[in-house]
Amino acid sequence: MNTIRAALVETYGEPPRYSSILEPHPEAGGEVVDVLAVGVHPVTRGAAAGLHYASPDRLPMVPGVDGVVRRADGSLAFVIARDTGTLAERILLNPARAIPVPGGADPAIVAATMNPLMSSWVVLRARVPFTPGQSVLVLGATGNAGSMAVKVAQHLGAGRVVAAGRNRARLDALVDDGADHVVPLTSDLEATGTALAASAADVDVVLDYVWGAPAEHAMRAILSARTDPAQVLDWVHIGSTGGDAIALDGAAIRSHALRISGSGFGSVSPSVYRNELPDAAAAVASGALVVRPRRYALADVEEAWAHVDEPGERTVIVL
């Protein structure tokens, strides 16, 4: 039996190791493809640490939830493959899940960008009835996914985009990337609430990367300042950097047209990713929407895991 090089998690709590696994064989309907680049996203780290709802029960596992591959016909594709993992020289691909990537695209840039990009792309294109001209608040706009959400909202025709986040320099830089207004999220919850109420009271969609207590306070401030309580507010939970849970008064949803939903693996069906992501991949390949990759070789996977990304960069393992 032939073996290939791969990253392997053998114990939760320890980083993946550079290792070998059996080479995958084509199965009925499957295609063995060469892996070119894999992003090390928060979900990738969480799943490999056993901390994500998508973490497998049994180890060892090949980490990596997505990546860019070269297919047998030479074309590039982006794949989401949480079941097999992607940090291996070759993986078995379900061709129905291959998202075409324009030829000539840099696989590392695509691998760095697609995960943060798709979080808002899929929401605004398929999860809420967003129409051009509507206004969007991005809560937690200073990480890769939040910054990308500001650009995506603008790219998809939002009439007004408000960016709220903690890092003041990053926040101010978002004005050049399409934010019409920025709101600093500070430890002074009252001042933050007042600022959010002043600039985001009547938004149509909130893309929430924070959740937890900061989102709870923001929700209260925005609802209490709304001009028309019957105007629908779609609040979409995407990330949990501020906490895993919120408390919500029943009165808040009785007295306002508030719709809370979540978006991520599980709540978004594979067919939605299949339909919506080719345009996202094309936008990345064109250079319109890009996260900077920090490249590591597969043999240096432990070093890659230890690296803390600078604002605007994403660790990518290039094979």
Ligand SMILES: NC(=O)c1ccc[n+]([C@@H]2O[C@H](COP(=O)([O-])OP(=O)(O)OC[C@H]3O[C@@H](n4cnc5c(N)ncnc54)[C@H](OP(=O)(O)O)[C@@H]3O)[C@@H](O)[C@H]2O)c1
């Ligand atoms: N559901 C999906 O489809 C999907 C897809 C991609 C990402 N996500 C999730 O979205 C979140 C962000 O992902 P990412 O790729 O942007 O990660 P990232 O690039 O590492 O950014 C995370 C950012 O969160 C900010 N942050 C941390 N704690 C915060 C708090 N209490 N309040 C406000 N901001 C806080 C930090 O920025 P400052 O230090 O500047 O505040 C940090 O830069 C993660 O939870 C991730 O799992 C979900």
